[in-house]
Amino acid sequence: MNSTHDELSRYLELTLKSKAFWENACEYLPGGDSRNSIYWRPYPIFIESAKGAVVTDLDGYERLDFINTMTTMILGHGFQPVIDGVTRQLDAGVGYNAPNIYQVELARRLCERIPSCELLRFTNSGTEATLNAIRAARAFTGRTAFAKVEGGYHGTHDSVSVSVRVDVSKAGSANAPHALAASEGLPSEILDQVVVLPFNDTEVALAILEEHHSDLAAVIVEPVMGSVGMVPASHEFLSMLRGFTQEHDIVLIFDEVISYRVSIGGCQSYYGITPDMTALGKIIGGGFPVGAFGGRRDIMELYDPRIGPRVAHAGTFNGNPVSMLAGVITLDNLTPKVYQELEILGHELRSQIQNICIDMEVPVQVTGIGSLFGIHFADHGIHNYRDIANCNNELRDRVFLGLMNEGILVAPNLVGALSTETKLEEIRVFSETFRKVLSRNI
Ligand SMILES: Cc1ncc(COP(=O)(O)O)c(C=O)c1O
Incomplete structure (x- = not known):
């Protein structure tokens, strides 16, 4: 697989019910929802349930949640x-x-x-x-x-x-x-x-x-x-x-x-x-x-x-x-110990992403502190908005859909936040999946 189209075809295959619901939603809600921040092309999935680190969509497909309701669910879903x-x-x-x-x-x-x-x-x-x-x-x-x-x-x-x-x-x-x-x-x-x-x-x-x-x-x-x-x-x-x-x-x-x-x-x-x-x-x-x-x-x-x-x-x-x-x-x-553990896990995830990209010779900047991370395909440092505006957004979009297809949910701009339910094992799965998705999209 080596194009947006292929990630897109797979996404369309995996999300038939979401697509049908989204089309119906557009009859009543402009763009099918009330939050523009969670719209992505071709259409967002509808999530039916969430527990711990896993969200399940209408098609019954499970994904590891690495965005946690735009950073909100720090203790995971259904604590x-x-x-x-x-x-x-x-x-x-x-x-x-x-x-x-x-x-x-x-x-x-x-x-x-x-x-x-x-x-x-x-x-x-x-x-x-x-x-x-x-x-x-x-x-x-x-x-x-x-x-x-x-x-x-x-x-x-x-x-x-x-x-x-x-x-x-x-x-x-x-x-x-x-x-x-x-x-x-x-x-x-x-x-x-x-x-x-x-x-x-x-x-x-x-x-x-x-x-x-x-x-x-x-x-x-x-x-x-x-x-x-x-x-x-x-x-x-x-x-x-x-x-x-x-x-x-x-x-x-x-x-x-x-x-x-x-x-x-x-x-x-x-x-x-x-x-x-x-x-x-x-x-x-x-x-x-x-x-x-x-x-x-x-x-x-x-x-x-x-x-x-x-x-x-x-x-x-x-x-x-x-x-x-x-x-x-x-x-x-949320004790000091929990914050410390989240910080260690956040650091681990950021380093693994960085190392994968070095291995694959893909220019990347991984930002974030504590349990927060952002992945930017760029060979220049990322310090402000203009640095972000100047990244390889085509690759970013393909990787986003690829991660969705392989069972990982992040924000469409490859931003994420860990919860206490995304532990070392989930981070290992994220890294393996990221490597796989990146390799078929570069
Ligand atoms: C830094 C920052 N400030 C304010 C807001 C607005 O918060 P809300 O979406 O609860 O209105 C957000 C939402 O994402 C945010 O990220």
């Missing part, structure tokens, strides 16, 4: 203590018009673990978490503009829908990236409020920031750029951002919706750099809908109804007892 706890809670009520104890328990655990979080609030998604962190920063500083890095993904609200997946040919020079709308339908003023920085280019980013320092309410950054390919920030870059924001009373926001996976205190503990605000999501709800934003007491107090509130915040399902209890049980099972 029994979460299932038991949530089942009990369903009997006790799904939601109330009053606070519940599990919200407090989850907030306490997060505040104890994450250095920047003195106070914290829950939302239903990471999108709402970054929306609130930016709104809080604007209210606190009285300024409206904020800076984000090119390629950085912080959810789908208007403010952050700028310079996400940009066409580099339209985005200006790397030293002065333009702010480009990531979606139609945004008010044009949005673009004037966003200063775009190159990730990991400390000198250039600082020069841009200095130029705009008096307008900025916040700088928001993912310590590991997730959706573009698990690209970690350099320590130098984050520490420049910390120094600059401190000097100018600008709120530094770490978006740890994905990177909270990296250590028990998040990436901020891993790097030893504490932001003013942190946005969270994914793993902290044990697989149920969730988000959270937390930070300095003097900023978070803007939300306190006893003294205002100066910043509005509501949401029918915020802090619902099901997501909160699932989060509490998940965090209680």
Whole structure:
């Protein structure tokens, strides 16, 4: 086999029921789903069930899950203590018009673990978490503009829908990236409020920031750029951002919706750099809908109804007892030892992929830290969005479909995240499969 067409033919053979369901789904849902991030060509599979490290699609085909619901299921699928706890809670009520104890328990655990979080609030998604962190920063500083890095993904609200997946040919020079709308339908003023920085280019980013320092309410950054390919920030870059924001009373926001996976205190503990605000999501709800934003007491107090509130915040399902209890049980099972084991396994997987590509003389860069990984077919280093935009994406697409055909699920851009159920044996299977798929596609 040596072409996209062959991987594609095999995919079509294996996924007949998914195809039929997807075609029917398109009658009711634009593109057949409600998440564009999990669409791939020719159509995505429909998953019927998941347990441990294995997901089973409608055609009954089993795959090892190496993406875990875009990094969420850190304890694998159907983790029994979460299932038991949530089942009990369903009997006790799904939601109330009053606070519940599990919200407090989850907030306490997060505040104890994450250095920047003195106070914290829950939302239903990471999108709402970054929306609130930016709104809080604007209210606190009285300024409206904020800076984000090119390629950085912080959810789908208007403010952050700028310079996400940009066409580099339209985005200006790397030293002065333009702010480009990531979606139609945004008010044009949005673009004037966003200063775009190159990730990991400390000198250039600082020069841009200095130029705009008096307008900025916040700088928001993912310590590991997730959706573009698990690209970690350099320590130098984050520490420049910390120094600059401190000097100018600008709120530094770490978006740890994905990177909270990296250590028990998040990436901020891993790097030893504490932001003013942190946005969270994914793993902290044990697989149920969730988000959270937390930070300095003097900023978070803007939300306190006893003294205002100066910043509005509501949401029918915020802090619902099901997501909160699932989060509490998940965090209680995420001990320092578990993080350490995940990190060792992540390192093992990254090295094996690297070695296979060296063996086969395929240029590759394997990125990621902790349990996160990204595979990029390129002979140049991967430090920012423009490096990613410049990879061999044809090979990437063939390898993605090939892995699907051979029973491995990752994200279409070959990004993945381990769970405690993807152990050494699963990593061995991944590596063997990767070698087989790569060899028939180069
Ligand atoms: C870094 C980052 N921030 C924010 C979000 C948005 O989270 P949600 O999909 O829960 O709205 C995501 C989602 O993938 C993310 O990766």
